[in-house]
Amino acid sequence: MPWWNAHLHEFTFSAPTTQARTMLSRRNDLLKIGPASLYDEDEEPFDIPGIPPQRHVPHQIESKLLLKDVFDQDGRLRDVVAPNGQLAPLYYLYDFGDNWEHELIFKGSKAARQDRPVFTAATGCAPVEDSGAIPGWERVKAAFSARNPSSGQRSRKDWARQTTAHYSSDTQQDFDPFKDPDLTLLNDKRRWDIHVQESFAGERGQEDNEYSFN
Secondary structure, rough: OOOOOOEEEEEEEOOOOOOOOOOOOOOEEEEEOHHHHOOOOOOOOOOOOOOOOOOOEEEEEEEEHOOOHHHHHOOOOOOHOOOOOOOOOEEEEOOOOOEEEEEEEEOOOOOOOOOOOOOOOOOOOOOOOOOOOHHHHHHHHHHHHOOOOHHHHHHHHHHHHHHHHHOOOOOOOHHHOOOOHHHHHHHOOOHHHHHHHHHHHHOOOOOOOOOOOO
């Protein structure tokens, strides 16, 4: 996934609902989890006219939280994320502008075989960093599928190739938004080491593409 941790992220447990959601509707959030920099203890709730006011949602600093705190039956926050005995859905949001939201499903735990995440399956190409949310990502894919691309589409293709080549071991010509990920490449230790270095660089507030691999 060609993301550099250059934007904010947050995990949220939200109570399930049968009501249809819109872009402006609020979820019934139960617990928010994120970096310490995301939460200002003195910040007042921000309300938007025409939208139900925000209610206080408890939060936890991600570096101080363990999986067992929420997923174990006797975890210290289990009652918060499973108020009716049923574990609430967990969402991960990356980039509050592009708004890439994922639902995460915890299937269980077992002894780790590696000191890093290991992928067992993957489908679909992840959106390129800063591609401009779903509409922007669709324009990237349209540029690559165009038989006679316009000058703007050619520029968009060049940008996507340069951006992804910075992150992966692929050459610029290898990028294809319609190609499934290569599990061997995803699980390559050197690739993970680079990802960690870039992530810490992003947290230090460095500008895009100004990362050190020393």
